[in-house]
Amino acid sequence: MLTSLSIKNFALIEDVNLQLQDQFTIITGETGAGKSILLGALSLLLGKRADLSAIRSPEKKCVVEGVFQIENYHLQSLFENNDLDYEPQTIIRREILPSGKSRAFINDTPATLQKLSLLGNQLVDIHSQHETLFVGDVNYQFQVIDALANHKDLLQQYRKSYKNYQRLLQQLAKLKEEQREAAAAYDYNLFLLNELREAELKEGIQEELETQYQELNNVEELKENLSAAAHQLQQEEIGGIFNLQEVKNRLNALRNYGEQYQSLSERIESVLIEVEDMAVEIERLENKVEADPETLDFVNDKLQQLYNLQKKHHLDSEQELMQLQQELEEKVATSENAEEEISALTKKIEAAKKQTQQLAKSIYNNRKKVIPHFIKSVQEILTQVGMPDAQLKVDLKHTEDFSNNGADQMQWLLAANKGGNFNEMRKAASGGELSRITLAIKSILAKYSKLPTIIFDEIDTGVSGDIAQKMAVIMSHMGKEMQVLSITHLPQIAAKGNHHFKVYKETEGNTTKTNIVELKGDTRVEELAEMLGGKDKSASAIAHAKELLN
Structure with missing residues (x-):
């Protein structure tokens, strides 16, 4: 429950510290005194976005702080899952700086608005003046019935399954679209792929073919120069090898005259061995070089094929052609394997649909069970607040169409008067009747939701006299289960509160500010x-x- 609310520099409030207690608390005050400011400040603690215009004095920061006693509400896991420090007495603080920057803290740990909202939904339910209209909203109606059915975990399972089913349907649609596009381009892609396959692409193929082409295209020059080089090395008496042998013999004769001569002798011997080896290699290459017009034509054709493919696809190397071939392989495979993929995905969709249907059916059965009790409870309370002839009907139909609320269609119908026709809630009830219906629903939900605090902002709109007093009795009974705060203009309701605060405005000089005081005696x-x-x-x-x- 909310034990204290401190507000500084917010709207007309300069500095207010409100100490709250359990049971049923009343807040009264003249129109415009600032009752709604309290709710605005509290909303900041529950994750509402800050408005710089809400700062009273632009030179100071606005601070709103609430202290909540939460040890009885089993919220430890929520704190753990959101990396927050759990304290039985939890403090939520919100600051709006003059610069417009907003900061939030939960037990002095910085928190996002999302975390504030997540925690706030477990702590406070604020019923605004306009929420009576929500009674006719189908999503709100589902929330009410689901709260009574107490199948939160089942709903989460269903929504997870439904989301997975939608994801698979989207995948199938995308795959079919890709298949249509791939099929349209299949023949052309296959043609391009076969062209690249014929080129027998591999790493370094272009350099290898260009080298081979140069050799085959210059056989005479190669043979002539290799033959001349071999002759220059091997001819007797004047050849390179003969002369090197003579040098070797001369230097060998000097080996015993010092290390430098021995070193020279060894070096010339190494050179001679290398030159003799080169002469053999030159002779081998000369014998190997032969004119081969057929091979030359083949190599030339392969090179032209590579050059033409690069030109056709605006690429610069065989590596890029190989990459293109891989991409075409994948596109062709997509077309050839699409039916298998579609078939496999369709089976997954059927399984997901079956699971989602089973969960939706369980949700429907749970709702169906609690609806009679819900109708009975609402009508009992409506009788207490002056609508004894009102009849509520809940039409629930199970369908094959999934939504976030399951596979059900639901409509609440009301016959407000005896013998009247059933009609949609908004059309069948006046403003005052909607207020009483809303209170009836809230009082029933209070037993199931286990929320620490509920705040009614003028739920008594459109009622007066004896009816207001009966509504006050219901809120008083709710106060025995939870902390109830009611902002009201009606004395019949104000008198039923266990605690009573008054909001008022006062003027000091040229400044108007809002204050709040507890009334007793x-x-x-x-x-x-x-x-x-x-x-x-x-x-x-x-x-x-x-x-x-x-």
Whole structure:
């Protein structure tokens, strides 16, 4: 429950510290006094986006801080899952700096608005003045029935399954589209692929073919120069080898005259061995070089094939051609294997659909079970608040169409008067009747939701007198299960509160600010008398106020 609310520099509030208690608390005040400001400040703690215009004094920061007693609400796992420090007395603080920057903290740990909202949804339910319209909204109706059915885990499983089913359907649609595109280009891609396959591409093929071409295209020059080189090395008496042998013999004769001569002798011997080896290699190459017009034509054709493919595809190397071939292989394979992939994916979709249908059916069965009890409970409460002839009907139909709420269609219908026709909730009920219906639903939900705090912002709109008093009794009973705060203009409701606060405006010089004070004893009697008869507070109004309190 919310035990204290501190507000500084927010709208008309300069500095307010509200100490709250359990059970049923009333907040009253004249129109425009600033009751809605309290809700605005509290909304900041629950994750609402900050508005720089809400800062009272632009030179100071706005600070809103709430203290929540949460040890009885089993929220430890929520804190752990969101990397927050759990404390039985949890403090949520929100700051709006003059620069417009907003900061949030949960137990002094910086927190995002998403985390504030996640935690806030477990702590406070604020019923705004306009929420009575939500009673006719189908999503709200599903939320109510699902809360009573108590199948939160089942709904999560269904939504996970439904999301997976949608994802698979999207995959199938994408695969079919790719298959259509691939089929349209299949013949052309296969033609291009076969051209590349014929080229027998491999790493370094172009350099290898170009080298081979140069050799075959210059046989005469190669043979002539190799023959001349071999002759120059091997001819007797004047050949290179003969002369090197003579040098070797001369230097060998000097080996014993020092290390430098021995070194020279060894070096010339190494050179001679290398030259003799070169002469053999030159002779081998000369014998190998032969004119081969057929091979030359073949190599030339292969090179031209490579050059033409590069030109055709605007590429610069065989590596890029190999990459293109790989891409074409994949495209052709997509076309050739598409039917198998579609068949496999279709089987997955059928299994996902079956699982989703089973979960949706379980949800439907749970809803069907709780609806009679829900209708009975609502009608009992409506009888208490002056709608004894009202009849509620909940039409629930199971379909084959999935949505985020399952596979059901649901409609709440109301016959507000005896013998009246059933119609949609919004059309069948007046504003005051919608307020009473909303209160009935909220009071039923309070037993199931286990929320620490609920705040009613003028839920009494459109009602008065005895009906207001009966609504107050219901809220008072709710206060025994949870902390209930009600902002009201009606003295019949205000008198039923266990605690009573008044919001008022005061002017100091040229400044107007909002304050709040707890009313007890005579001050509370005076406030009720003023609500009953105006500022004059006649003796009869005071007597009536005391009677209401008693």
